[in-house]
Amino acid sequence: MLYALLMALTLAALAAGWRRHAAQVPLFLLALVVTAWAFASDITDALSISL
Amino acid sequence: MTRLYLAAAAANAWVLLGVLAAAFVAQFVAGEPPCPLCVMQRIAMMLAAIGPCHILIAASRGPLEARDVGIGSGILVLGSLLGAAISVRQVLLHILPGDPGFGAPIMGYHLYTWALIAFACNIGAAGVQLVGLAWLRPEVGGRSPLAAITAGALAVMLVANILSVIAEAGFAWHLPDNPVRYLLFGGG
DSSP, X not given: OHHHHXXXXXXXXXXXXXTTOTTHHHHHHHHHHHHXXXXXXHHHOGGGOOX | OHHHHHHHHHHHHHHHHHHHHHHHHHHHTSOOOOOHHHHHHHHHHHHHHHHHHHHHHHHHHSBOOHHHHHHHHHHXXXXXXXXXXXXXXXXXXXXXXXXXXXXXXXXXXXXXXXXXXXXXXXXXXHHHHHHGGGGOXXXXXXXXXXXXXXXXXXXXXXXXXXXXXXXXXXXXXXXXXXXXXXXXXXXX
């Protein structure tokens, strides 16, 4: 569900961009930071190192 | 010059959509559900694709200005840097001699290697677009359905990936490290 939520955030950023809404860049940055956090969690948690 | 920017942004977005489509082909035709790193690379690729879409949408609503090219290029660079970091991580996981890599190679390289090449090209393309601002003069790019078609295709790709990852992980918070089946359909 984490990745589905991240993609939903990305979709929201795209929709905001389509409407030329000021929320586009904040939504993009939020999705970017949370994806980076998910990646950092993946590489630092020895139990969840993926292939 | 505006037309050149629009052509570059459209090519950029559609190359990214092509790589994402190839990942879907590998997923469903070759029967290889994506691992967490693969899914995160897809997310980074779709985040990066918002950049060229921003440029196309801005040009479809009025004169293309340097501000819009700057925002679009910035989005492209940030998404690509994150994606490149994830791709490098996956390349390094399989760099030892004798390691077959994850998934089947396509045209000699695994998907994460192709993703790394695409992310590096994105960063180079964004640099060229930013330097080209020296010659950009605001002019109307002309009304064309290109922005709507490209943004629509990216939206469809996002929805397809959301459905795919829900099918793969079920309602679990994380994906399995080495997924081989779709948990939503009772494969766990």
